[in-house]
Amino acid sequence: xxxxxxxxxxxxxxxxxxxxxxxxxxxxxxxxxxxxxxxxxxxxxxxxxxxxxxxxxxxxxxxxxxxxxxxxxxxxxxxxxxxxxxxxxxxxxxxxxxxxxxxxxxxxxxxxxx
Amino acid sequence: xxxxxxxxxxxxxxxxxxxxxxxxxxxxxxxxxxxxxxxxxxxxxxxxxxxxxxxxxxxxxxxxxxxxxxxxxxxxxxxxxxxxxxxxxxxxxxxxxxxxxxxxxxxxxxxxxxx
Numbered sequence: 758x759x760x761x762x763x764x765x766x767x768x769x770x771x772x773x774x775x776x777x778x779x780x781x782x783x784x785x786x787x788x789x790x791x792x793x794x795x796x797x798x799x800x801x802x803x804x805x806x807x808x809x810x811x812x813x814x815x816x817x818x819x820x821x822x823x824x825x826x827x828x829x830x831x832x833x834x835x836x837x838x839x840x841x842x843x844x845x846x847x848x849x850x851x852x853x854x855x856x857x858x859x860x861x862x863x864x865x866x867x868x869x870x871x
Numbered sequence: 872x873x874x875x876x877x878x879x880x881x882x883x884x885x886x887x888x889x890x891x892x893x894x895x896x897x898x899x900x901x902x903x904x905x906x907x908x909x910x911x912x913x914x915x916x917x918x919x920x921x922x923x924x925x926x927x928x929x930x931x932x933x934x935x936x937x938x939x940x941x942x943x944x945x946x947x948x949x950x951x952x953x954x955x956x957x958x959x960x961x962x963x964x965x966x967x968x969x970x971x972x973x974x975x976x977x978x979x980x981x982x983x984x985x986x
Contacts, residue, residue, distance in 0.1 A: 793977075800961060800979040801914070847913050857965065857975060858904070858927050861913035 759784045759850045763862035771870050776820075776835040778865050780848030783829065789857065790831040791849040792822055795864075801847065807831065818842070843869045873898065875964050875978035883984045884952050892947040892981045896964030900976070902926075903945040905937060906961040908980070914961055920945050921967050949983075957985045 764779040782788055789808050793801040805816025812824040822833045831848060845866045851857035876895045884890050896903050902921045906914035916929035920939035934950045943964075949956055959980040 791975075801977040803974060803976075806974065849913075858916050858919060858929070859906075859914075859963070859975060860916070861906075863913045864911075 759788065759852065759860045761848050761850050761860060761862035763846075763848050763865050765865055766863065767866045767868065769868040769870060770838045772840055773837050776833070776838045776842065776867065778833040778846050778848075778867065780822075780831045780833065780862060781829050782831060782848070782850045784850055784852070786852050789851045790822075790824060791851070791859065792816065792820070792831075792833050793847045793849060793861075795845045795847065797844075804833070804846075838867075838869045840869050840871065843867055875900075875962055875976050877960075877962050877978040877981050879981060880979065881982045881984075883986060886952055886954060886985055888952050889948065889950045890952060890983060892949075892960050892962075892983070894945045894947070894962030894964075894978060896943050896945070896962075897976045900964035900966050901943050902965050902967040903939060903943065904963045904965075904975075905945070905947045906963065906977075907931070908959040908961060909955075910958070917947070952985045954985050957983060959983075 760783045762781045791806045792804040805814045807814045807824045815821045820835045845864045847864050848862045849859045851859045878893045904919040905917040908914040918928040919926050923939045936948045939945045961980045962978045963975045965975045
């Protein structure tokens with residue numbers, strides 16, 4: 758069984774400040790981990806993913822995340838927030854293999870204050 | 872190269888009715904999954920189709936059924952609609968090849984409102 762816990766349903770940061778969105782996972786097998794972003798009234802866009810190899814993963818729009826097995830965490834960061842980053846972010850986990858069922862967290866809504 | 876396309880984008884149905892949602896996977900993809908995203912929630916896995924068969928199923932009642940066609944496109948059918956079925960229905964596609972970790976692509980979704 759797999760699960761994801763996102764800490765904080767709402768996060769507010771000032772424009773230019775560090776963005777940190779927290780995600781902890783539970784998985785009985787080596788996990789594949791994802792962060793997706795969803796803008797209002799739109800579908801999901803993949804920001805980044807971890808499968809194997811390097812634990813620091815860089816994604817689009819300046820986001821990155823670090824896989825920490827000992828902490829079962831996969832937190833999302835961005836050094837400097839932009840107004841355009843305001844959206845909902847979902848952390849997700851799946852098992853390896855081409856037929857992945859993805860389990861999502863409940864989401865964190867990011868607000869960027871000018 | 873078109874991504875995952877879904878239709879219709881929005882629809883309104885009455886309780887007890889039936890609805891069919893459609894999905895065309897990204898070119899080269901052979902596996903289609905459906906997710907339900909209720910307002911304020913994360914997407915929940917409904918089921919997955921590969922080689923025209925349902926391969927995995929989430930915790931959804933039999934009112935939710937699907938189909939995959941030889942061209943890999945898929946339909947999601949929901950019978951006897953309930954108010955609680957109002958949600959964004961997302962289709963996702965991937966290639967179930969030998970290489971693991973294939974990226975999953977999502978469509979823009981179909982917004983279903985049940986009144």
